[in-house]
Structure formats: C-alpha cells, structure tokens
Amino acid sequence: MYGVWTPEQVGAAEEPVLARTPEGALMRRAAHGVAQVALAELRRRTGGVAGRRVVVLVGAGNNGGDGLWAGDELRRRGVAVTAVLLSPDRAHPAGLAALRKQRGRIVTDVEHGVVAVDHADLVLDAIVGTGARGGLRPEAATLVDAARTTDVPILAVDTPSGVDPLTGVPGEHHVRAAATVTFGARKPVHVLAAPLCGPVTLIDIGLGPELPPAPVDVLDAADVGARWPVPGPGDDKYSQGVVGIAAGSRTYPGAAVLASGAAALSTSGMVRYAGSAADEVRAAWPEIVATDTVGEAGRVQAWVVGPGLGTDDAGAQTLADVLDTGLPVLADADAVTLLGQHAGLREKAAGAPVLITPHAGEFARVAELTDDRVDSARRAAADLGVTLLLKGNATVVAAPDGRVLVHPAGSAWLATAGSGDVLSGVAGALLAAGLEPWWAGGCAAFVHARAADIGAGADIGPGSPVPASHVQAALSTAIRQVREARG
Numbered sequence: 001m002y003g004v005w006t007p008e009q010v011g012a013a014e015e016p017v018l019a020r021t022p023e024g025a026l027m028r029r030a031a032h033g034v035a036q037v038a039l040a041e042l043r044r045r046t047g048g049v050a051g052r053r054v055v056v057l058v059g060a061g062n063n064g065g066d067g068l069w070a071g072d073e074l075r076r077r078g079v080a081v082t083a084v085l086l087s088p089d090r091a092h093p094a095g096l097a098a099l100r101k102q103r104g105r106i107v108t109d110v111e112h113g114v115v116a117v118d119h120a121d122l123v124l125d126a127i128v129g130t131g132a133r134g135g136l137r138p139e140a141a142t143l144v145d146a147a148r149t150t151d152v153p154i155l156a157v158d159t160p161s162g163v164d165p166l167t168g169v170p171g172e173h174h175v176r177a178a179a180t181v182t183f184g185a186r187k188p189v190h191v192l193a194a195p196l197c198g199p200v201t202l203i204d205i206g207l208g209p210e211l212p213p214a215p216v217d218v219l220d221a222a223d224v225g226a227r228w229p230v231p232g233p234g235d236d237k238y239s240q241g242v243v244g245i246a247a248g249s250r251t252y253p254g255a256a257v258l259a260s261g262a263a264a265l266s267t268s269g270m271v272r273y274a275g276s277a278a279d280e281v282r283a284a285w286p287e288i289v290a291t292d293t294v295g296e297a298g299r300v301q302a303w304v305v306g307p308g309l310g311t312d313d314a315g316a317q318t319l320a321d322v323l324d325t326g327l328p329v330l331a332d333a334d335a336v337t338l339l340g341q342h343a344g345l346r347e348k349a350a351g352a353p354v355l356i357t358p359h360a361g362e363f364a365r366v367a368e369l370t371d372d373r374v375d376s377a378r379r380a381a382a383d384l385g386v387t388l389l390l391k392g393n394a395t396v397v398a399a400p401d402g403r404v405l406v407h408p409a410g411s412a413w414l415a416t417a418g419s420g421d422v423l424s425g426v427a428g429a430l431l432a433a434g435l436e437p438w439w440a441g442g443c444a445a446f447v448h449a450r451a452a453d454i455g456a457g458a459d460i461g462p463g464s465p466v467p468a469s470h471v472q473a474a475l476s477t478a479i480r481q482v483r484e485a486r487g
C-alpha cells in the first residue's frame with residue numbers, strides 16, 4: 001500500500017524542509033532525479049545520450065526551475081538542450097543562469113519552440129506543476145499540442161501540465177506523458193489520471209517525516225493477496241461465508257450469470273442465487289444453489305443485490321428484504337438507483353455494512369458528483385453512511401469514516417458491458433467471507449482490473465477486447481497472481 005497526498009499537503013510538508021536545507025538544495029535534488037530518468041529514457045529510446053536533443057518547456061514557477069536545472073545536468077552529459085521559456089522574464093533565475101553557463105540553447109518565442117519540439121528526441125514538460133491554476137495558457141497550449149502532433153515522448157516534471165494535480169481532470173490542452181518524475185510524495189493526479197502520467201518515479205526529497213497520514217491509499221498486489229480468503233483445513237462449505245445473489249431478471253438473466261459465476265470463482269464455499277434467472281444460473285453454474293426468491297434462499301452471510309434487478313416495486317421490495325437482514329450487502333446498478341429514489345431504503349442502509357458500487361451516472365442519483373471524484377465519494381459515503389465504490393478507469397472506494405483508496409485500472413479493457421456485474425459478484429463474495437466493505441471493494445476492484453488485463457492479453461502484449469464473461473473466466477488467474485505477490 002502506498003499513499004497519495006494533495007498538492008496542498010505536499011506544499012506544507014516542504015516548508016520546514018526548505019527552512020532547514022541550503023537554498024536551492026531541494027530543487028537540485030528534484031532536478032537530479034528528473035535528469036536521471038531523462039538519461040535513462042534517452043538511452044532506452046535512442047541507444048545513447050551524447051548529442052541527443054532534449055527540449056525543456058519552461059514555465060514561470062518552480063516547476064520550470066526543476067526543468068532548467070535538469071537541463072543543466074543533461075548539458076553536462078553532452079545532451080543538446082533547448083529551453084523554451086514561456087515567461088522569459090519570470091524563468092527561475094538560478095536555473096536559467098546555470099543552463100546558460102553550460103551553453104544550453106534558450107528560445108523565447110513559441111514558433112522557434114515548436115520547431116525545436118519537432119526535432120526533439122525527448123521533451124521535458126516543466127510548464128507547470130502543483131501550482132497549476134485553470135487550463136493551460138495559449139502559448140503553453142500551442143507547445144503541448146505541437147508535442148502531441150509530432151508524437152515525441154514527453155517526460156513530465158512532477159505532474160503532466162494541463163491536467164489538474166488534485167482531481168486528475170485534463171483540460172482542453174494537456175500533456176500525455178510517456179513517464180513522470182515526481183518529488184516528495186505521489187499526488188492524486190498520478191493515480192486518478194494514471195494513463196496521462198505513464199510510469200511514475202518518486203524522488204525522495206526528505207518530506208517523509210513532515211507528511212500527515214495519507215488521505216488516499218493505493219493497494220498493491222501483496223495487500224490484496226494477503227487478504228484474499230482461502231479455505232483452511234477446518235473449513236467446510238458454510239464456514240467460509242455463503243454469498244447470496246439477488247440479481248438478474250427475465251429480461252436480464254446475463255447479469256445474474258455474470259455476478260453469480262464471479263462470486264463462485266472468487267471464494268471457496270457456497271453461492272446461492274435468488275431471482276427469476278434461476279434456470280439460467282443453474283445451467284451455467286451447476287454448483288450454485290438457485291431459488292426464485294430471497295425468502296426461499298436459505299442462510300447467507302452477505303447479499304449482492306441490484307444488477308439487472310429492475311427498479312419497480314418488486315426490485316424495491318427485494319432491496320428492502322436484504323437490507324432488513326442486517327447482513328453485509330453489496331448494492332449495485334438498479335439497487336443504487338432505488339436507493340436514490342427511496343428515502344426509506346437509504347435509512348435502512350445508513351450505518352449498516354453496505355457497499356454501494358455506482359458508475360458516474362448512478363452516483364449522481366444518490367449524491368452530487370463534481371470533478372473532484374475523491375472528495376465527492378468521501379462526502380457521499382459520510383452522508384449516506386455506507387461504503388461507496390465509484391467506478392471508472394480509476395476506481396475510488398470511500399468508507400463513511402473518511403478512508404479512501406483509489407485503484408487505477410492500468411487499462412480500459414473493463415469498459416465493456418457486464419463487467420460491473422462481475423465486480424459485484426467478486427466484492428459480494430469477499431463481504432460474505434468477512435472482509436469489511438472498504439477492503440472488499442478495494443480487493444475486488446484490484447482483482448477485477450487484473451482479470452480484465454489477463455483476459456485481454458494486455459499482461460503479455462498490446463491486448464485485444466475482452467467480453468465480461470472472459471473477465472469472469474480470468475478471475476482465477478488474477479487471484480493466483482495476487483496470492484503469489486503476498487511474499
């Protein structure tokens with residue numbers, strides 16, 4: 001597990017470190033990290049360093065300062081460095097003087113900057129970092145667009161310019177980095193907009209002791225593997241937690257088959273199904289005990305309710321019934337819509353061990369969704385008194401007590417019909433096994449995304465589209481992989 005801190009928290013942590021270190025030392029350390037990664041990228045992409053062309057896009061603040069000092073270091077290694085100054089009067093004075101001394105080329109107009117970008121082997125984006133406000137200014141936008149058109153690899157300094165460091169929301173013009181070097185602590189953009197950052201290298205600048213507890217956590221495979229429930233010698237089919245699936249309908253039997261099968265693949269023990277797709281579930285998964293109603297289902301330790309359920313009175317009654325059991329409940333899809341429609345159902349859910357798993361559209365039916373997805377999820381979880389998993393390329397899981405984790409999917413192969421049903425089965429099975437909702441949501445999101453990559457073949461190559469039933473089928477391999485990672 002690693003933490004992510006807001007730009008504001010990182011800024012506050014920097015202050016005491018700046019006060020006790022010689023002037024410029026922190027920036028030099030940051031820039032050294034940038035230069036090291038830039039040299040590695042040059043070697044990897046061009047087979048060498050000397051004479052290779054690096055263009056540094058230099059903004060008016062300290063981010064630009066990092067870029068200039070990195071340029072100075074690259075010059076010392078024989079790299080042909082051109083710095084394009086976006087605000088020539090405000091470029092970091094010491095960094096600019098250092099680069100001039102190394103006979104770096106300095107360009108102050110956008111036209112020449114565009115030509116330089118056109119001929120570059122690598123571009124360093126030092127336009128703006130944590131001090132970014134609003135969309136990129138026109139000159140910066142022109143250069144960023146030029147880099148995009150030529151397809152030159154971009155190394156982002158701290159954060160990709162034009163992407164909001166706190167929310168990860170890209171502006172109209174923004175950098176899509178091949179890699180990012182950040183300093184002191186990872187920031188939300190690195191996990192909320194991971195595809196725009198590329199692989200992120202974290203450079204230690206001594207902020208550790210000054211940082212507060214991380215407001216956002218990111219799970220790694222070992223965290224998930226360590227918590228994944230597996231049977232012990234004394235277990236039987238009941239002792240590991242039986243999950244009940246109240247999903248699907250005559251119109252949408254597929255949701256029932258996807259969710260139930262995913263549950264059966266996720267934990268050992270037993271899955272019960274209750275609903276009007278009982279025949280289809282039995283046919284696809286003979287080991288699942290299927291009945292027509294929740295009342296007939298027999299004992300379970302957690303319920304999954306919602307996928308393909310319908311939002312009519314019968315759906316609302318089913319949701320009420322499972323909430324009334326007091327057992328852990330995973331409410332997805334139609335169950336989220338029903339929670340938005342009925343205050344009485346929200347009251348039943350509040351304070352209970354409930355995990356709701358909306359996509360953005362469903363989220364908006366229960367709470368306000370702003371550009372700040374982390375903040376929105378945290379508020380909604382606290383207001384509703386449930387744990388909330390907000391789906392997307394970066395999944396956000398927020399507990400009512402304020403804990404938040406983000407899982408960046410790594411690819412977008414999950415953007416396929418029915419994949420959410422698979423997620424609900426996985427998370428429901430984990431709830432039945434006794435994981436608390438925040439962990440169940442986080443572990444399920446991790447394995448779900450891993451299964452999509454395996455199903456798509458994206459773990460061994462560029463990958464190809466994967467339907468939800470193949471995501472479901474890849475769950476076993478994904479679970480084995482996280483269990484192997486536990487060390």
Ligand SMILES: NC(=O)C1=CN([C@@H]2O[C@H](COP(=O)(O)OP(=O)(O)OC[C@H]3O[C@@H](n4cnc5c(N)ncnc54)[C@H](O)[C@@H]3O)[C@@H](O)[C@H]2O)[C@@H](O)CC1
Binds near residue numbers: 130
């Ligand atoms: N404080 C420190 O000691 C350290 C800071 N570091 C660097 O400093 C950065 C933060 O520096 P600053 O606080 O000076 O802020 P930035 O350099 O990130 O941005 C502020 C500057 O960018 C311009 N700007 C803001 N929004 C813009 C937009 N939308 N389009 C174009 N220009 C825009 C502003 O005019 C301002 O001059 C970090 O991201 C990091 O790269 C690192 O050197 C580590 C140490």
Ligand SMILES: Nc1ncnc2c1ncn2[C@@H]1O[C@H](COP(=O)(O)OP(=O)(O)O)[C@@H](O)[C@H]1O
Binds near residue numbers: 413416417418
């Ligand atoms: N662009 C994307 N990149 C990665 N994962 C995505 C993307 N879009 C959706 N997902 C994931 O796919 C799943 C879709 O769930 P959902 O919207 O409920 O679909 P469905 O109702 O068809 O099952 C969620 O787990 C979500 O996080």
Ligand SMILES: [K+]
Binds near residue numbers: 128
């Ligand atoms: K930047």
